[in-house]
Amino acid sequence: MCDVLDKVENRGKAEGANSVALLMKKLFDQNRIEDAKQASEDKEYRTRMMKELGIS
Template sequence: MQNQDKAVDAARTFLQNDAERRAYINRELAILDYNSDHRDAFEEGEAKGRKEGEAQGRKEGEKRLGMLMNLLFKENRYNDANKAAADADFREKLFKEYGI
C-alpha cells in the first residue's frame, strides 16, 4: 500500500506543477507529431516505389511483347501473333519457346 501512496503523491505533485505538466504535454505532442510524420513519409515512399515499379513492369512487358511479335512476324507466324495478342496463356507459352 505504501508504493501506491507514493504514486498518488507524485501524481498530485505533478498535476499541481504547471510548468512540468506543460512540458510533459509538449513532449507527448512532439512524439505524436514525429510518429505521424514518420508514418506519412513511409506511406508516401511506399506509394512512390509501387508506382515506379508498376511503370518499370509495364515497360518491360511491352518490350517483351514487342520482341515476341517481331520474332513471330519474321517467321510468318501471323496466326500465332493474333492468338498471342488475345491469349495470355498462349503468349506465355511462346515467351518460353523463344526464351524471352
C-alpha cells in the first residue's frame, strides 16, 4: 500500500513541477520577467498567474 501512495505522491509532485515550468515558459515567452520572478517567490501570486494563463 505504501508503494502505491508513494507513486501517487511522486506523480503529484511531477505534475506540479511541470505546471510551474509551463507557467515560467509562458511568462518568459511574453517577456513578463517581473511576473515570473514574483511567481517564483510567492505561492498566491503563482496561483493567480496560473489561473490567468489557463494552467491547471
